[in-house]
Amino acid sequence: MTTAIAAPKCLVCDTEFEVQADWEKGEITECTACGQEHEVVEKNAAVVRLDLAPEVEEDWGE
Numbered sequence: 001m002t003t004a005i006a007a008p009k010c011l012v013c014d015t016e017f018e019v020q021a022d023w024e025k026g027e028i029t030e031c032t033a034c035g036q037e038h039e040v041v042e043k044n045a046a047v048v049r050l051d052l053a054p055e056v057e058e059d060w061g062e
């Protein structure tokens, strides 16, 4: 009962991501090769799609 999900690839360097079971839509994950952050934009039993994560400035204030 192995459902093979096609591994999403880094949009920058084409390195395959290892699909994590706990990924959810909106999850931010980092390419292990180039460090580019990607956002999980779609995840279901059949497909995982990533997009470049929007650059978010971490401004938590004081």
Ligand SMILES: [Zn+2]
Binding pocket: 010, 011, 012, 013, 014, 015, 031, 032, 033, 034, 035, 036
């Ligand atoms: Zn990469």
